[in-house]
Amino acid sequence: MKMHKIAVIGGDGIGPEVIEESIRIVDAAGKKHGAQFDWQRLPWSSENYKKTGHMVPPGGWELLQQHDAIFFGAVGSPDVPETVTVHGLLLPMRRKFDQYVNLRPAYLYEGVPSPLKDKAPGSIDFLVFRENTEGEYAPIGGRIYEGMDADTAVQVSLFTRRGCDRILRAAFEAARKRKKILTSITKSNALTYGLGLWDDVANAVAKDYPDVKLRHLLVDAAAMDFVRKPETFDVVVASNLFGDILTDLSAMVTGSVGLASSANINPEKKFPSMFEPVHGSAPDIAGKGIANPLAAVLSSALMLDHLREESCAAAIRQAVAQVLKEGKTMPPDLGGKSKTREVADAVLAAL
Numbered sequence: 001m002k003m004h005k006i007a008v009i010g011g012d013g014i015g016p017e018v019i020e021e022s023i024r025i026v027d028a029a030g031k032k033h034g035a036q037f038d039w040q041r042l043p044w045s046s047e048n049y050k051k052t053g054h055m056v057p058p059g060g061w062e063l064l065q066q067h068d069a070i071f072f073g074a075v076g077s078p079d080v081p082e083t084v085t086v087h088g089l090l091l092p093m094r095r096k097f098d099q100y101v102n103l104r105p106a107y108l109y110e111g112v113p114s115p116l117k118d119k120a121p122g123s124i125d126f127l128v129f130r131e132n133t134e135g136e137y138a139p140i141g142g143r144i145y146e147g148m149d150a151d152t153a154v155q156v157s158l159f160t161r162r163g164c165d166r167i168l169r170a171a172f173e174a175a176r177k178r179k180k181i182l183t184s185i186t187k188s189n190a191l192t193y194g195l196g197l198w199d200d201v202a203n204a205v206a207k208d209y210p211d212v213k214l215r216h217l218l219v220d221a222a223a224m225d226f227v228r229k230p231e232t233f234d235v236v237v238a239s240n241l242f243g244d245i246l247t248d249l250s251a252m253v254t255g256s257v258g259l260a261s262s263a264n265i266n267p268e269k270k271f272p273s274m275f276e277p278v279h280g281s282a283p284d285i286a287g288k289g290i291a292n293p294l295a296a297v298l299s300s301a302l303m304l305d306h307l308r309e310e311s312c313a314a315a316i317r318q319a320v321a322q323v324l325k326e327g328k329t330m331p332p333d334l335g336g337k338s339k340t341r342e343v344a345d346a347v348l349a350a351l
């Protein structure tokens, strides 16, 4: 039986709450399907930063590198700057470990109310491929003449042919295995340099995938269509910022951000991939025991797919689907009254 070494960073707010529930579920699925997990919990968080002065301790990145995967909650605290938390841990991890594919599925489960009326279960079912290492998130720029009348800021977007090519290929590959429709979402009518390059690369890569239909859609129209006709999307590919915004939107049209999972993948497996819910640390509900753990649980299923423990992953997805369908143990974000622990217990029972 393979033992998978997983680094666990619960992080801040509801991060540790949803991650610990997910670990119980993964261990139970592993017991049934012949997989074992060695969880190494790392206390990296805002609280730990306040005590030690480090978001990532010396040697921390090398430590992560020794693991088969990273299971991540969220970081971000009202009393610690995002330049420390998000820019000290989450964003450098995606870049250092070249996790250039950010896969974020959108699926409307049976039993989950969509805010859109008359949407049948499964009618919304698409994958978002978000570029995760460059684009609008390139850490390039600065503030000059700070605090003076001439106070000026520069924030550079970085688009490379290599960066566009590899995320587009990943999306084309996925589209090829599904309905063979890929929607590339940009704003290249206004941002003609970076996203103009993106379009050029998309059209070039499309030649290698003649079986896949490539559609170009501008992000403002895409936001409209995510609401107006989400069932027309199959695989979506977008740059870093647009992928971020659109996946909170796709999370909501499929019920709640409390169900939205994500994988930050280094396809070459040169570096560990990282799995985390789409949502953040949710300071407004942290410590109350009411966070929906299912986004983290479904992210653990993406991690199990990556580790080639597909039967464990399938069992977890099936158990989550059953709990949602029965509708007896729903957390507040899905209109119920159940606590984080109760929702996880229901998934364990369904397993």
Ligand code: NAD
Residues within 6 Å of the ligand: 014, 018, 073, 074, 075, 076, 077, 078, 082, 086, 090, 257, 258, 276, 277, 278, 279, 280, 281, 282, 283, 284, 285, 290, 291, 292, 293, 295, 333
């Ligand atoms: P958020 O996702 O934390 O919260 C947005 C809203 O969704 C809140 O009302 C929250 O209560 C609700 N929500 C989120 N997850 C939920 C869950 N599992 N169950 C029920 N409700 C849930 O976004 P935000 O408020 O913009 O950000 C809070 C902090 O988290 C910020 O510091 C931000 O930078 C950080 N953040 C971190 C990550 C990450 O580490 N991956 C992701 C997003 C935001």
Ligand code: IPM
Residues within 6 Å of the ligand: 086, 090, 091, 244, 278, 280
């Ligand atoms: C996400 C988050 C992050 C992002 C923030 C915390 C920087 O919103 O993972 O979706 O924008 O990538």
Ligand code: MN
Residues within 6 Å of the ligand: 244, 245, 248, 278
């Ligand atoms: Mn986001």
